[in-house]
Amino acid sequence: NAGVTQTPKFQVLKTGQSMTLQCAQDMNHNSMYWYRQDPGMGLRLIYYSASEGTTDKGEVPNGYNVSRLNKREFSLRLESAAPSQTSVYFCASSEALRVGRFGPGTRLLVL
Amino acid sequence: QKEVEQDPGPLSVPEGAIVSLNCTYSNSAFQYFMWYRQYSRKGPELLMYTYSSGNKEDGRFTAQVDKSSKYISLFIRDSQPSDSATYLCAVNTGNQFYFGTGTSLTVIP
Numbered sequence: 001n002a003g004v005t006q007t008p009k010f011q012v013l014k015t016g017q018s019m020t021l022q023c024a025q026d027m028n029h030n031s032m033y034w035y036r037q038d039p040g041m042g043l044r045l046i047y048y049s050a051s052e053g054t055t056d057k058g059e060v061p062n063g064y065n066v067s068r069l070n071k072r073e074f075s076l077r078l079e080s081a082a083p084s085q086t087s088v089y090f091c092a093s094s095e096a097l098r099v100g101r102f103g104p105g106t107r108l109l110v111l
Numbered sequence: 112q113k114e115v116e117q118d119p120g121p122l123s124v125p126e127g128a129i130v131s132l133n134c135t136y137s138n139s140a141f142q143y144f145m146w147y148r149q150y151s152r153k154g155p156e157l158l159m160y161t162y163s164s165g166n167k168e169d170g171r172f173t174a175q176v177d178k179s180s181k182y183i184s185l186f187i188r189d190s191q192p193s194d195s196a197t198y199l200c201a202v203n204t205g206n207q208f209y210f211g212t213g214t215s216l217t218v219i220p
Contacts, residue, residue, distance in 0.1 A: 004154075033208070040119070040212065041212065042117075042199070042210050042211060042212035042213060043155070043199070043210040045207070045208070048207075058207075090154055090155070092208075094208075099143065099145050099157050099160045100145075100157070100201075100208055101157065102147075102154035102155045102156065103154055104153065104154045105152075105153070105154050
């Protein structure tokens with residue numbers, strides 16, 4: 001039982017490059033989330049997926065796209081990375097109205 | 112107004128002290144109240160959650176919710192150096208979780 005896994009752990013991009021962050025959970029949770037965490041800003045929701053086949057914008061969705069590939073997997077894509085997207089990205093999963101479980105995070109640096 | 116407000120600290124206490132961490136929230140519709148602990152360069156991990164007003168205890172940790180004043184607290188008894196971390200409060204309604212910015216705690220041996 002690995003919980004929530006994320007790849008990669010660390011990535012350096014140049015401005016304008018694209019990349020996809022991968023997330024998978026093995027707890028059979030319906031809901032999955034992508035957050036970014038910046039100093040002094042706390043955790044901010046980028047996108048979430050309440051259930052397989054649905055996705056919704058969170059607080060800071062601009063510059064990102066997501067795909068809920070199946071019940072287990074939820075990916076986050078940066079089409080054209082910008083320095084403002086330098087952050088730590090966390091994937092999480094939960095049952096509706098239940099608590100969330102976080103992955104270990106992806107540290108992204110955009111130069 | 113942010114959904115959840117949390118004093119960022121930092122908070123520094125001697126080993127064995129009682130620690131009190133606090134948050135306020137804005138919307139009475141929030142249903143679940145959670146505390147997460149986050150060690151440096153790690154993901155948040157769930158410490159405690161509660162649904163109702165009142166206290167919930169788990170070992171040295173006590174979570175307290177006062178829905179009438181929209182106030183949530185985490186108390187740590189007999190604090191240990193291993194408790195040094197950032198503590199985040201969170202509330203949710205439906206599929207939306209809202210987090211405080213976190214309070215950095217250092218327990219000095």
